[in-house]
Amino acid sequence: MEQGLSGWRTAMYAELAAPLGQVLGDRTAKEFATLRIETVGDLLRFIPRRYLSGTELTDLGTLVEGEHVAVIAKVARISRFEGRNSPGRRETRPGRLEVLLSDGNGRLTATFFGKAHLLGWWERQLGEGVAGVFIGKVGSFRDQLQMSHPVFAMLDAGGRIVATSEEKERIAALATGGLVGMYPATAKLPTWKVAECARLALSALSAVEDPLPDWLRESAGVLRLADAFAAVHHPLSLAEAARGADRLRFDEALATQLTMAYRRADAASHTAKPRSALPDGLLTAFDARLPFQLTEGQTEVSAAILDDLALARPMQRLLQGEVGSGKTVVALRAMLAVVDAGGQAALLAPTEVLAHQHFQTIKALLGDLGGGRMLGTPDVATDVVLLTGSLPAGTKRSALLRAASGEAGIVIGTHALLADRVQFADLGLIVVDEQHRFGVEQRAVLADKASSRPHVLVLTATPIPRSVAMTIFGDLDVSTLAELPAGRADVSTVVVDAASRPAWVDRAWGRVREEVATGRQVFVVCPRIGGRGDGGEGKGVVELAEELRSGPLADVRLGVLHGQLPSDTKDQVMADFAAGDLDVLVATTVIEVGVDVPNASMMVVWDADRFGISQLHQLRGRIGRGGHPGVCLLISSVPAGEPARDRLDAVASTRDGFLLAELDLEQRREGDVLGASQAGSRSSLRLLRVLEHADLIAQARELAATCVARDPGMTTPGFADAVRATELLASGDWLERN
Ligand code: ADP
Numbered sequence: 226m227e228q229g230l231s232g233w234r235t236a237m238y239a240e241l242a243a244p245l246g247q248v249l250g251d252r253t254a255k256e257f258a259t260l261r262i263e264t265v266g267d268l269l270r271f272i273p274r275r276y277l278s279g280t281e282l283t284d285l286g287t288l289v290e291g292e293h294v295a296v297i298a299k300v301a302r303i304s305r306f307e308g309r310n311s312p313g314r315r316e317t318r319p320g321r322l323e324v325l326l327s328d329g330n331g332r333l334t335a336t337f338f339g340k341a342h343l344l345g346w347w348e349r350q351l352g353e354g355v356a357g358v359f360i361g362k363v364g365s366f367r368d369q370l371q372m373s374h375p376v377f378a379m380l381d382a383g384g385r386i387v388a389t390s391e392e393k394e395r396i397a398a399l400a401t402g403g404l405v406g407m408y409p410a411t412a413k414l415p416t417w418k419v420a421e422c423a424r425l426a427l428s429a430l431s432a433v434e435d436p437l438p439d440w441l442r443e444s445a446g447v448l449r450l451a452d453a454f455a456a457v458h459h460p461l462s463l464a465e466a467a468r469g470a471d472r473l474r475f476d477e478a479l480a481t482q483l484t485m486a487y488r489r490a491d492a493a494s495h496t497a498k499p500r501s502a503l504p505d506g507l508l509t510a511f512d513a514r515l516p517f518q519l520t521e522g523q524t525e526v527s528a529a530i531l532d533d534l535a536l537a538r539p540m541q542r543l544l545q546g547e548v549g550s551g552k553t554v555v556a557l558r559a560m561l562a563v564v565d566a567g568g569q570a571a572l573l574a575p576t577e578v579l580a581h582q583h584f585q586t587i588k589a590l591l592g593d594l595g596g597g598r599m600l601g602t603p604d605v606a607t608d609v610v611l612l613t614g615s616l617p618a619g620t621k622r623s624a625l626l627r628a629a630s631g632e633a634g635i636v637i638g639t640h641a642l643l644a645d646r647v648q649f650a651d652l653g654l655i656v657v658d659e660q661h662r663f664g665v666e667q668r669a670v671l672a673d674k675a676s677s678r679p680h681v682l683v684l685t686a687t688p689i690p691r692s693v694a695m696t697i698f699g700d701l702d703v704s705t706l707a708e709l710p711a712g713r714a715d716v717s718t719v720v721v722d723a724a725s726r727p728a729w730v731d732r733a734w735g736r737v738r739e740e741v742a743t744g745r746q747v748f749v750v751c752p753r754i755g756g757r758g759d760g761g762e763g764k765g766v767v768e769l770a771e772e773l774r775s776g777p778l779a780d781v782r783l784g785v786l787h788g789q790l791p792s793d794t795k796d797q798v799m800a801d802f803a804a805g806d807l808d809v810l811v812a813t814t815v816i817e818v819g820v821d822v823p824n825a826s827m828m829v830v831w832d833a834d835r836f837g838i839s840q841l842h843q844l845r846g847r848i849g850r851g852g853h854p855g856v857c858l859l860i861s862s863v864p865a866g867e868p869a870r871d872r873l874d875a876v877a878s879t880r881d882g883f884l885l886a887e888l889d890l891e892q893r894r895e896g897d898v899l900g901a902s903q904a905g906s907r908s909s910l911r912l913l914r915v916l917e918h919a920d921l922i923a924q925a926r927e928l929a930a931t932c933v934a935r936d937p938g939m940t941t942p943g944f945a946d947a948v949r950a951t952e953l954l955a956s957g958d959w960l961e962r963n
């Protein structure tokens with residue numbers, strides 16, 4: 226292996242992985258770090274938002290306050306305001322130049338402050354009726370958009386930049402023989418500086434060999450990588466720039482799909498024990514006692530899963546379905562089939578509260594079928610154990626023993642199940658609830674616990690558009706439960722405007738009292754545990770609960786639940802609420818996933834604008850489960866018209882989780898969906914938009930399958946590097962939300 230590639234197998238990947246400081250120096254690198262551009266590759270893949278040919282006019286109608294932009298506009302009018310002499314002072318106060326810019330679509334005022342001689346100089350530079358490039362931050366003054374002290378360069382009649390001042394020379398230099406790339410800029414990194422740095426990085430790039438083999442590049446119809454970098458950073462035409470961007474985008478799609486394809490191939494190369502339910506076994510006994518009929522969807526998905534389990538290769542399946550769509554029953558049927566076949570099933574929940582709740586739900590559904598093989602229990606019965614970090618030592622020891630001996634057919638727990646000490650006699654199936662909180666690596670760790678590979682079923686209540694599912698869960702087959710079981714009641718959602726209608730908030734608490742009076746239960750959800758303590762609007766769950774207790778909800782039995790409570794307190798509160806011993810539960814989002822209290826029919830979300838669309842939808846899924854019509858009140862002080870308020874209105878307008886998921890995605894962009902931007906690390910999807918580029922993703926997926934077929938051992942250096950890069954990005958938090 227070559228020296229100096231630090232684990233990379235192609236020179237190109239090694240160079241792209243180099244820290245930016247090596248090429249630009251540490252000071253400049255630090256400035257780029259604020260844009261999360263840390264390596265040479267990051268910078269080269271950071272491409273201009275648009276290009277100026279010098280002849281086109283920017284649409285001034287689309288400017289947004291706070292943005293750094295470059296616009297091309299004509300100077301429509303220059304108004305000069307001389308500084309006045311203040312009495313008793315010799316010096317003249319600075320005057321100001323107001324330059325009205327126009328492009329036919331909108332107007333913008335550029336303002337310059339200075340002494341008379343400066344004003345005169347600017348005035349001569351600008352010239353009424355002349356077009357120029359203006360670069361700066363869009364601010365506002367008296368409700369009008371304006372830029373103060375933009376950097377500018379005027380254009381001659383042919384659209385060329387007239388070079389005079391230093392900046393103008395810089396801009397002009399960038400434009401030589403082609404287009405000027407306009408990068409998303411910051412105050413410290415104006416667009417021309419980004420351009421200079423990109424140019425420097427590009428010229429320092431010595432690797433010429435493309436990491437992708439010729440056949441692949443040709444099938445995809447994309448430029449060579451080095452050419453693509455040159456094309457995006459200084460193209461001669463817009464078409465060339467677009468071709469460059471196509472290659473970079475293709476690389477992103479391919480890297481993900483290659484990783485998934487190799488994972489799928491790897492999973493398929495392992496054998497699993499086929500597990501089939503017995504004709505007169507546990508599954509049959511369970512079906513016979515099920516108090517309801519499976520929906521068509523449940524029956525279909527269940528059949529597909531049971532078919533998978535009967536194969537000698539490990540199932541890798543994602544089951545997605547709205548909250549309350551009945552995934553748990555489907556998963557349980559799969560577990561019972563495995564137990565029938567002599568194996569064990571593990572169910573992993575994201576939190577202890579949920580693990581506990583799954584345990585109780587499953588115990589209840591199974592009745593004496595889950596009571597272990599004891600005198601008096603049906604002889605097909607199995608043992609269900611709970612294994613979490615906070616169990617008393619004795620209980621834990623016994624649970625561990627029963628898992629290891631195989632006595633426990635079903636083991637339910639949290640990450641504690643991943644601990645080394647947990648052994649299974651014959652682990653046949655792993656069910657992971659709420660995939661987005663578990664990384665791929667964690668799944669892999671658990672899979673390693675079995676001698677042959679266990680089958681894996683992943684449950685998620687977060688509806689995922691198909692293209693996203695392909696990108697994120699490309700190594701899984703996807704099943705969807707589309708319908709809700711019959712008897713699921715309507716939930717009406719209303720946004721309560723706390724700022725303009727404070728009386729409505731009182732009315733909301735009145736509504737809570739009415740709901741409780743009819744014997745129903747209510748969730749009150751609050752984004753934070755503690756208040757902000759600065760007298761601002763932010764109220765914490767503790768504070769809100771106190772206020773309700775001593776005020777509008779003094780007469781109801783009220784409990785508080787949040788993540789910082791000791792775990793036995795949490796369990797107790799949850800159990801009390803589930804048992805109906807509490808009327809109102811004031812809680813943080815710990816109740817977001819899976820909590821199932823059919824008698825809860827109302828939810829009040831405090832500071833609802835603090836939540837994202839999907840999260841609100843998820844929360845709302847906690848009510849309307851028991852056949853009682855539900856009411857969800859979203860309390861917020863954000864005025865109508867703001868994006869945060871639009872989100873609330875969207876949630877109020879529909880219960881279609883897929884629709885909301887797409888809206889969410891559009892609003893937050895994919896980086897957030899993957900969790901990367903929140904975690905502050907780099908997103909692997911910079912150019913790729915999973916909704917917009919669904920076709921490209923599908924193409925990459927097909928080509929990736931061809932790659933794996935031609936090179937099953939991943940001997941192509943470029944493939945190995947692409948997969949490694951993807952996994953490096955993914956390690957940690959790629960798939961994790963929160
Ligand atoms: P999910 O896990 O998808 O959120 P659950 O499996 O917890 O949904 O189901 C929600 C509720 O609906 C549970 O109380 C469950 O017992 C019930 N349920 C599941 N399937 C059906 C069905 N086919 N008919 C009626 N009720 C059902």
Ligand code: MG
Nearest residue numbers: 549552553819
């Ligand atoms: Mg569930």
